Amino acid sequence: MPTKLIALYKHPDNPEHFQSHYFGIHVPLAKTLPGLKRYEVSAGPVATPQGASQYHLVAELTFDSLAAVGQALASSQGQAVGTDLANFAAAGVDLLVFETKAL
Numbered sequence: 001m002p003t004k005l006i007a008l009y010k011h012p013d014n015p016e017h018f019q020s021h022y023f024g025i026h027v028p029l030a031k032t033l034p035g036l037k038r039y040e041v042s043a044g045p046v047a048t049p050q051g052a053s054q055y056h057l058v059a060e061l062t063f064d065s066l067a068a069v070g071q072a073l074a075s076s077q078g079q080a081v082g083t084d085l086a087n088f089a090a091a092g093v094d095l096l097v098f099e100t101k102a103l
Contacts, residue, residue, distance in 0.1 A: 001099040003066050007059040010091040018056065021088035030061070030081050033072040038062035056091075069097055 012018035031039055042058040063069045072078050085093060 001065060001101065003063045003069050003097065003099050005061040005063065005069055006096040006098075007061075008055045008094040008096070009057045009059070009089055010054055010093065011056045012089070012091045015056065018088050022057070026081070026084050026088060029077070029084060030059075032077045033061070033081065034075050034077065035063050035068040035072050036061060037064065066097065066099060 009018070009022075027039070027041075030036075038061070040060045040062075046053045046055040046058055063072065073082070
């Protein structure tokens, strides 16, 4: 069943460093994850219906299954992606993984 890995990045102290590292280093590295089918990120501010949110950027990675996500994260590329978070996401990141179905 299609599965999403959602990364919710909190507002960084240095947005310029975050953006530069994220798009220049982290995204190219993450795009090497085995089994990755699609990689999308939010464009512009992340808001709630009530206004501003605690998140700076949202990334949505699509895989074929929960097993595929597990294999990707356990791979050497997945380990490198996880290690790289410390280089730009000091404010924190929440990761969610779930299967999806069309309604």
